[in-house]
Amino acid sequence: MKNFDFRNAKTLKSAIKILDELQENALLVAGGTNVMVDIRAEKVNNRTLVNIRDIAELKGIHFRHGEVSIGAMTTIAEMSVSNTLKKHAPALFGAACVFADPSTNRLATIGGNVGNASASGDTIPPLMVLDATVHLVSAQGERQVNIFDFIVKNGVTTRKPNEIITKITFKSQPKTGFIKLGPRKSMCISIATAAAYVDVDKSGIVNDCRIAMGGVAGVTVRGKHAEKALMGKKLADDIWEKVGEEVQKDISPRDPSVRAAASYRRAVVPVLVKRAVNLAAFGECMGEVKK
Ligand SMILES: Cc1cc2nc3c(=O)[nH]c(=O)nc-3n(C[C@H](O)[C@H](O)[C@H](O)COP(=O)(O)OP(=O)(O)OC[C@H]3O[C@@H](n4cnc5c(N)ncnc54)[C@H](O)[C@@H]3O)c2cc1C
Incomplete structure (x- = not known):
């Protein structure tokens, strides 16, 4: 691990401000289950880690007017016991149920899985068949991107360096x-x-x-x-x-x-x-x- 600084964002507003200041020097840390592995492998260096774990606005699963909304900081463990997902998005619920292991799943988030964009990321194929929308925010405002346009290739997305994924939404799809x-x-x-x-x-x-x-x-x-x-x-x-x-x-x-x-x-x-x-x-x- 080389030349890391650390910032703690307690609110979404403060995270947006920090990212706008640091731009590509920032590295968002949600559960850290990918980030920490990458740091140990020295795949990333000379960055400021921006902790977003405590941001309450980014957590939770909601169902309203036929649409499911999952906050980016919702953990895989929370998803695996969600009756809302079991009913309205069985594919995503199923992916959470067979993800990693209990201790990893208590840290790992859906925002991190999508942000990491691994070709083996378990939540991404379900989000694709659900035709999900990724919601992003930055100091320049909010934007929404379809999951197919968000994922470019293994490890690469269309997220700009100062953007945070806030939530993922899709219409109820029991089938x-x-x-x-x-x-x-x-x-x-x-x-x-x-x-x-x-x-x-x-x-x-x-x-x-x-x-x-x-x-x-x-x-x-x-x-x-x-x-x-x-x-x-x-x-x-x-x-x-x-x-x-x-x-x-x-x-x-x-x-x-x-x-x-x-x-x-x-x-x-x-x-x-x-x-x-x-x-x-x-x-x-x-x-x-x-x-
Ligand atoms: C032991 C182990 C087992 C695993 N098993 C599986 C598995 O079964 N299936 C699977 O798919 N993956 C697995 N993984 C990989 C990893 O756990 C997942 O990809 C997890 O969902 C990452 O979430 P996180 O919150 O830990 O992300 P982090 O490591 O915090 O972040 C991952 C990436 O996303 C970015 N990011 C995080 N949150 C946001 C946000 N809100 N906005 C924008 N960018 C963001 C980060 O900057 C980073 O680039 C495993 C990892 C480990 C260590």
């Missing part, structure tokens, strides 16, 4: 599901994840859908080819081979990679997508892949 495959059941960064939103009519025909995946490319990706293969089809056994072929066009897993070979990821992704779609359509909220 969503999430599946995570990791090397073990907890304390694991995912090998691959799939999230789905699916609207099916009474006869089981897909009217609308969104698929998103993590850990399968240099960025969390939308499964546009898989979506096209699902649209207008009945969710029955004969469609999955074609969906599995099409989803290969949506992903570009790295090879070599630390956690799994590209061939392995290509083999498991069709299974994850099928399970996420079935969860979304038929009402279960989450689940890890059972061996």
